Amino acid sequence: MSTDPMAEIKASFFVECDELLESLQDALTDMDEGNYDSETINVVFRAVHSIKGGAGAFGLDALVAFAHRYETVMDEVRSGRLEIDHDSLKLFFHTADFLADQVSAARDGLPEPDGSEACLQELEALMGDALPAPVEEDVSDFQPMGLSLDLGITDAEFGDFGLPSLDDGASENDAAWSLTFTPSDALYASGNDPAHLLRTLRELGDVTVRCDLTALPEFDALDTPQSYLSWHATLPGELDESDIREVFDFVEDVCTLELTRETQTTPEADDNLSLADLAPQVEAPPNSVAPTDIVPTEPPESEPNNTAPADNPAAAPAPVTPPLKGAPQANATAEPGATVRVDLERIDRLVNLVGELVINQAMLAQSVAEAGLPQNSKVMTGLEAFMMLTRDIQDSVMMIRAQPVKPLFQRMGRIVREASAAVAKEVRLRTEGEATEVDKTVIERLADPLTHMIRNAVDHGLETPDIREAAGKPREGVITLSAQHRSGRVVIEITDDGAGINRKKVLEKAISKGLVPPEANLSDGEIDNLLFLPGFSTADQISALSGRGVGMDVVRSSIQALGGRIAITSEPGKGTRFSISLPLTLAVLDGMVINVAGETLVVPLSAIIETATLTSDDIRSLGPQTNVIHVRGDFVPLYDLGAELGYRAPKSSYEGGIVLLTAQDDGERSALVVDAIMEQRQVVIKGLQQSYGHIPGVAAATILGDGQIALILDPADLVQNASGRTRGFDIALAG
Amino acid sequence: MTENTNKKTSASEVELLSFRLGEEEYSVDIMSVREIRGWTRATPLPHAPDFVRGVINLRGTVLPVVDLSVRLGMAPVMGDARNVIIVVQMGAQTAGLLVDAVSDILNLPRTDLQPPPDLAADSAHSYISALTIVEGRMIRVLDLASVLPEDAVEAA
Numbered sequence: 001m002s003t004d005p006m007a008e009i010k011a012s013f014f015v016e017c018d019e020l021l022e023s024l025q026d027a028l029t030d031m032d033e034g035n036y037d038s039e040t041i042n043v044v045f046r047a048v049h050s051i052k053g054g055a056g057a058f059g060l061d062a063l064v065a066f067a068h069r070y071e072t073v074m075d076e077v078r079s080g081r082l083e084i085d086h087d088s089l090k091l092f093f094h095t096a097d098f099l100a101d102q103v104s105a106a107r108d109g110l111p112e113p114d115g116s117e118a119c120l121q122e123l124e125a126l127m128g129d130a131l132p133a134p135v136e137e138d139v140s141d142f143q144p145m146g147l148s149l150d151l152g153i154t155d156a157e158f159g160d161f162g163l164p165s166l167d168d169g170a171s172e173n174d175a176a177w178s179l180t181f182t183p184s185d186a187l188y189a190s191g192n193d194p195a196h197l198l199r200t201l202r203e204l205g206d207v208t209v210r211c212d213l214t215a216l217p218e219f220d221a222l223d224t225p226q227s228y229l230s231w232h233a234t235l236p237g238e239l240d241e242s243d244i245r246e247v248f249d250f251v252e253d254v255c256t257l258e259l260t261r262e263t264q265t266t267p268e269a270d271d272n273l274s275l276a277d278l279a280p281q282v283e284a285p286p287n288s289v290a291p292t293d294i295v296p297t298e299p300p301e302s303e304p305n306n307t308a309p310a311d312n313p314a315a316a317p318a319p320v321t322p323p324l325k326g327a328p329q330a331n332a333t334a335e336p337g338a339t340v341r342v343d344l345e346r347i348d349r350l351v352n353l354v355g356e357l358v359i360n361q362a363m364l365a366q367s368v369a370e371a372g373l374p375q376n377s378k379v380m381t382g383l384e385a386f387m388m389l390t391r392d393i394q395d396s397v398m399m400i401r402a403q404p405v406k407p408l409f410q411r412m413g414r415i416v417r418e419a420s421a422a423v424a425k426e427v428r429l430r431t432e433g434e435a436t437e438v439d440k441t442v443i444e445r446l447a448d449p450l451t452h453m454i455r456n457a458v459d460h461g462l463e464t465p466d467i468r469e470a471a472g473k474p475r476e477g478v479i480t481l482s483a484q485h486r487s488g489r490v491v492i493e494i495t496d497d498g499a500g501i502n503r504k505k506v507l508e509k510a511i512s513k514g515l516v517p518p519e520a521n522l523s524d525g526e527i528d529n530l531l532f533l534p535g536f537s538t539a540d541q542i543s544a545l546s547g548r549g550v551g552m553d554v555v556r557s558s559i560q561a562l563g564g565r566i567a568i569t570s571e572p573g574k575g576t577r578f579s580i581s582l583p584l585t586l587a588v589l590d591g592m593v594i595n596v597a598g599e600t601l602v603v604p605l606s607a608i609i610e611t612a613t614l615t616s617d618d619i620r621s622l623g624p625q626t627n628v629i630h631v632r633g634d635f636v637p638l639y640d641l642g643a644e645l646g647y648r649a650p651k652s653s654y655e656g657g658i659v660l661l662t663a664q665d666d667g668e669r670s671a672l673v674v675d676a677i678m679e680q681r682q683v684v685i686k687g688l689q690q691s692y693g694h695i696p697g698v699a700a701a702t703i704l705g706d707g708q709i710a711l712i713l714d715p716a717d718l719v720q721n722a723s724g725r726t727r728g729f730d731i732a733l734a735g
Numbered sequence: 736m737t738e739n740t741n742k743k744t745s746a747s748e749v750e751l752l753s754f755r756l757g758e759e760e761y762s763v764d765i766m767s768v769r770e771i772r773g774w775t776r777a778t779p780l781p782h783a784p785d786f787v788r789g790v791i792n793l794r795g796t797v798l799p800v801v802d803l804s805v806r807l808g809m810a811p812v813m814g815d816a817r818n819v820i821i822v823v824q825m826g827a828q829t830a831g832l833l834v835d836a837v838s839d840i841l842n843l844p845r846t847d848l849q850p851p852p853d854l855a856a857d858s859a860h861s862y863i864s865a866l867t868i869v870e871g872r873m874i875r876v877l878d879l880a881s882v883l884p885e886d887a888v889e890a891a
Contacts, residue, residue, distance in 0.1 A: 600778075647779070696782055701790060701797045703795065709791060711780070
């Protein structure tokens with residue numbers, strides 16, 4: 001199956017669909033923020049249109065039908081016949097979600113999602129009587145050309161050409177259309193045939209086409225892959241501009257297309273943007289190019305490059321193309337730079353190899369150090385440069401895996417829409433820092449916890465519109481999702497402007513569930529953190545959204561599995577903020593190298609808050625087997641790392657011992673006794689899961705400079721699985 | 736293992752790598768052997784069964800090492816320069832087997848292999864898939880699947 005070229009093309013079509021859906025979401029969000037300009041509307045239209053076109057080529061009829069009806073409505077918006085307001089936008093969002101479902105249904109061969117028909121009908125109801133008869137043959141038209149999607153032809157520059165069509169007023173001018181169509185080399189290279197396009201054009205009505213051969217060089221000078229020909233066509237004035245442009249839909253970025261009224265259009269007929277676009281044409285009307293040959297309605301049958309050469313080479317296209325070329329560039333600023341699609345496996349291989357390089361470099365450094373060479377020797381300086389280079393390569397390779405969080409945030413937009421509809425609240429999602437880049441794996445594994453937290457924010461965080469109004473807040477609640485880089489980590493925050501955590505209720509609940517002793521005296525922060533306890537749920541009633549038994553404890557453990565931390569802050573009446581801090585990558589980690597019972601171990605630096613040497617005053621015996629240490633007024637449980645890992649028996653005295661004070665995200669602290677602290681360094685993470693399996697208290701392994709494997713500890717897991725755990729609850733909270 | 740054998744050697748022949756554990760001689764199908772390495776100190780794993788010696792660095796991958804002597808109920812291999820680690824692969828799992836020494840590569844007709852007699856008193860015999868006699872010595876053919884620390888993988 002993998003060799004099936006069609007499957008490959010199809011796969012890339014779906015990748016493209018994802019991109020289109022993303023830009024669709026973007027544009028809708030833009031519109032939601034009050035930006036109704038024609039460019040934005042056009043992006044929406046184009047995205048839907050391109051999906052339809054591609055889907056047609058693969059015979060995905062359900063998707064085509066859906067996209068077509070969506071497109072029809074969008075076309076009404078584009079032409080200004082349909083006003084956009086808040087409600088219709090909501091519907092557009094909703095339909096976009098369904099479109100995404102349709103795409104994934106088509107990709108996975110699933111049945112059509114439920115409710116799409118209802119959604120479409122609702123959407124079409126917006127148009128009222130203005131619904132134009134759907135153009136059925138329209139769809140079949142796409143089939144032969146839709147294939148070109150795979151050849152790198154995108155709709156990137158449509159906006160630069162498509163805008164003039166927006167103004168309906170212009171089409172009332174019935175002067176004949178004059179069309180100049182100049183294919184570029186790329187048009188031929190991508191397998192398009194001008195003859196086909198022109199034939200389609202002729203189907204529109206009474207069309208006259210002339211071929212312009214002025215650019216054709218002498219036969220000897222003819223470079224066959226080059227494009228020399230252009231065509232001038234005159235079309236009846238009653239044709240709709242968008243219909244004409246539709247013919248060239250799939251080639252528009254590989255050709256130069258000029259469409260003007262024979263008599264100059266009156267300025268008021270164009271909106272501002274189209275005026276700017278048309279200006280060059282006014283200066284250089286297509287007629288200024290002297291045609292040397294006239295081909296009535298039919299382009300040459302043979303490949304145009306092979307036709308007999310004419311004189312006057314190269315001069316003709318010059319005045320036409322340059323001004324138009326300038327326009328797309330000016331507008332193309334929003335377009336991303338050139339990108340390459342690479343198989344993830346290859347990148348992972350590269351990441352692994354760079355990991356090897358780092359280890360090798362460390363081994364080399366160690367053996368050079370052992371050789372006792374002077375510091376200023378050539379080997380030493382060379383090694384230093386090598387070290388820096390390695391670090392740079394490592395950083396760059398990690399960057400490849402990094403992806404913006406934007407698609408993730410967009411998914412959350414949908415969650416908000418669905419969740420708010422389910423509980424009848426008005427919610428707006430604001431996103432900040434969408435361009436922030438995070439490791440791909442982190443993004444993938446963040447989706448579930450984030451979904452859960454967003455749902456929580458809608459369901460529990462925000463009040464109902466009536467209560468909000470009574471509290472003097474706008475009816476519409478706002479959830480802000482932000483991402484930013486902060487000191488080598490990524491911080492993602494989910495903030496709502498709801499009522500904040502009802503601490504009294506939380507505490508009562510915790511007491512009634514036996515999670516906290518009734519007499520406990522907890523600070524605000526401690527109460528907030530109770531939300532993360534397993535088996536805690538404040539919702540009195542099980543709503544459509546929550547109460548399904550998945551709590552914040554699951555969210556916290558999945559964040560922790562990513563090496564992240566989660567914190568909560570809340571202000572009554574103002575709202576709640578969840579803050580997730582994540583490492584940039586899962587492949588490298590800053591760790592403290594320690595020694596316990598002759599074994600070298602690595603503790604993630606992010607888990608350590610401080611290190612200390614114990615004095616006899618610090619250590620207090622809690623039970624016969626357990627100790628706590630006294631750190632600035634707090635009691636922290638003591639764990640002997642050597643004993644916990646089974647390397648040796650517990651020591652009789654820990655006086656003078658070195659402890660690492662580690663903190664978990666709930667603020668719970670623990671002290672780990674180690675024998676020695678060796679150094680602090682960056683280590684490459686090697687999974688143990690695949691080769692051996694999970695070991696309690698061990699997160700992964702790494703390879704040290706001497707080629708030996710060292711285990712990377714997971715202090716939180718270690719403490720949880722610790723043998724001598726006899727702490728009382730109040731001590732845990734005292735941290 | 737058997738698949739490999741069928742593909743790479745003729746159906747009637749079997750190629751075995753034989754090695755020594757204490758005074759006894761064992762062997763594994765050579766098609767499942769990836770390489771043989773000299774002894775390196777393994778990093779012990781906490782909470783691991785006693786026959787798991789630890790993990791070693793095999794060119795950048797973490798390789799669990801099984802002390803075959805302990806696995807078969809004998810005294811642990813000493814762990815010095817004369818000992819070797821046989822790196823074997825079973826499906827997706829790769830592991831090292833710590834043995835006293837590698838002795839020979841044997842080419843045998845498949846018919847020379849005979850199933851081990853059913854002796855319930857000896858726990859080690861469940862790790863043996865066949866027996867054969869070469870030059871008067873009895874050689875046990877290991878059942879790799881039962882030797883590797885699969886329990887740990889399943890528990891994960």
